[in-house]
Amino acid sequence: MPIPDQRLHNQRISRPRGRDPARIVAWLGAVQAQEYGPAKWALGLRMSPGMTDKALDRALDRGAILRTHVLRPTWHFVTPADIRWMLELTAPLVHRRMSTYDRQLGLDTAVMTRAAGIFERALGDHGCLTRRELGTHLQRAGLPSRSMELGHIAMYAELEGLICSGPRRGTQSTYALLEHRAPGAPRLAREEALAELAERFFRSHGPATVRDFVWWSGIGTPDAKRALEMIRARPQEVGGIRYWTVGRSLQPGARRKPAVDLLPIYDEYLVAYRDRQVVPHALYANSLVSFRHALVVDGQVAGTWRTGLTPRGMVLDVESPRALTGSEKRGLSRAVERYRRFLGVPVKLTVGRKG
Numbered sequence: 001m002p003i004p005d006q007r008l009h010n011q012r013i014s015r016p017r018g019r020d021p022a023r024i025v026a027w028l029g030a031v032q033a034q035e036y037g038p039a040k041w042a043l044g045l046r047m048s049p050g051m052t053d054k055a056l057d058r059a060l061d062r063g064a065i066l067r068t069h070v071l072r073p074t075w076h077f078v079t080p081a082d083i084r085w086m087l088e089l090t091a092p093l094v095h096r097r098m099s100t101y102d103r104q105l106g107l108d109t110a111v112m113t114r115a116a117g118i119f120e121r122a123l124g125d126h127g128c129l130t131r132r133e134l135g136t137h138l139q140r141a142g143l144p145s146r147s148m149e150l151g152h153i154a155m156y157a158e159l160e161g162l163i164c165s166g167p168r169r170g171t172q173s174t175y176a177l178l179e180h181r182a183p184g185a186p187r188l189a190r191e192e193a194l195a196e197l198a199e200r201f202f203r204s205h206g207p208a209t210v211r212d213f214v215w216w217s218g219i220g221t222p223d224a225k226r227a228l229e230m231i232r233a234r235p236q237e238v239g240g241i242r243y244w245t246v247g248r249s250l251q252p253g254a255r256r257k258p259a260v261d262l263l264p265i266y267d268e269y270l271v272a273y274r275d276r277q278v279v280p281h282a283l284y285a286n287s288l289v290s291f292r293h294a295l296v297v298d299g300q301v302a303g304t305w306r307t308g309l310t311p312r313g314m315v316l317d318v319e320s321p322r323a324l325t326g327s328e329k330r331g332l333s334r335a336v337e338r339y340r341r342f343l344g345v346p347v348k349l350t351v352g353r354k355g
Contacts, residue, residue: 003207003238003278004299006245010204011269012046013261019051022064022079029200030076030086032271033067036173038264038293039077044342045261053343057168063181067165067173069158072218073098080182084161089193091159093218098155105149107156115143116157120177128166128174191230194219198227199246205272206245207236215274239277260331261296262305262316262339270294270301295320297328303354313346319354 001009008014012024021043025031033039040056059065065077071090078086102112115138122129122137129137131154138145138153154175157163166176178185188196201213208216213224233244263269270281279300292304295318303320316336324332333349340347 002299003243006207007205007269007279008259008261008299010206010245010247012204013263013269014259016046017048019048019055021047021051021056021059025065025077026079026082027200028204028268029082029197030071030078031268032074032266033077034075035265036067038266041264041339041342042267043077045263045338049338049341051342060165061167063167066178066181068163068178069094069155071216073155080185082185083164083178083182084185085188085193086197087159087161088187089190089197090218091161093220094159095156097218098152102152102156105144105152107144107149107152111143112153112156114141115153116160116162118143119154119157119163119175123163123175123177127180128169128176130169130172130174134175194223194227195230198224198233199231201272202228202231202233202244203246205268206233206247207238207243208245208273209241209243209275211274212272216272241275241277258298258325258328258331260328260335262332262335263294263296265293267294269296295332297324297331302328307347310348313348314343315348315350318349318351320351321354323353324351 005014012027018024024043024046031039031042040053043056044051044053060067063080066080066083067075067077068083068087070076070078070083070086071094073094102108118137118141119134122134131150134154135145135150138150144150144153154163161178163175164178164181166174166181168174197217198213201216202208205212205216210221210224210228213227214221217224228244231246233246235242235244237243270279273279281301292306294301295303295305302322303318305316305318308315308317316339318332329351332351336347336349
């Protein structure tokens with residue numbers, strides 16, 4: 001089975017199932033989530049039809065899934081059962097990557113430690129607060145509280161395992177104490193955590209290279225290679241590049257061809273890999289700056305899509321450098337209908353040529 005098909009299968013894009021978002025997040029290990037709405041769709045498209053955007057909001061509000069900075073300097077969805085050991089394994093590396101930027105903002109260890117203490121007291125008193133509300137507490141204490149500094153301080157407190165996402169307040173995100181959102185979250189010895197993270201990645205994202213795992217996890221190459229040995233990953237070579245996976249060997253499935261998927265920006269299928277020979281990114285990468293999502297046909301990027309609100313619902317505009325075939329258009333219509341059911345609003349499709 002070609003590597004793109006294996007990845008679509010292992011990432012549960014070609015085999016969506018279940019209605020427990022925490023199980024999907026746990027299977028993937030962590031899900032990049034700096035764009036909240038698209039990140040919810042990344043979960044929804046991997047779950048059985050019937051999962052909705054509002055249902056995922058409720059799961060996040062009750063803490064079945066948490067959103068925090070982990071692995072790399074960006075937000076991810078993680079489960080309460082995984083958040084502690086993942087932070088303890090990867091937070092020191094993220095701190096190191098952020099240290100230069102923190103110093104440039106005048107945020108030394110003393111400032112960060114004091115600010116984290118203020119966050120802890122404020123959240124202990126109020127339960128959950130927005131970032132702006134946390135900034136007000138910093139301002140009263142004479143600490144940096146402008147948007148940039150506040151973002152770095154909040155990330156520091158997340159990496160320290162002090163705070164994480166709280167329930168949404170309307171359209172605003174809040175923070176809460178991690179100990180309240182994930183009480184008794186397991187801790188793992190470092191080697192055990194390293195092996196567990198590698199197991200999660202290669203079973204759900206494989207076949208993947210060592211460079212892919214280093215990029216996705218943020219850990220160093222020596223640790224990545226040691227983790228591969230610990231989990232006894234299975235190699236395969238394609239085009240002179242060695243890929244690794246764990247779990248059962250896959251047989252060709254009976255998925256409808258052509259398979260058409262509407263993947264959101266920063267979806268794990270595209271952003272989790274450093275080596276991109278089997279799924280080139282040129283078309284998609286050129287669209288990141290304009291906030292486009294990826295139209296994927298049979299595992300390859302075939303175009304981009306974006307949405308816009310109208311008084312009657314939503315317009316979903318697809319652009320492709322080539323004309324879609326009749327069967328691809330039918331597959332696209334099915335993907336749009338699934339997205340419509342997920343959102344619960346009318347969606348009108350438009351298709352155009354680009355380039």
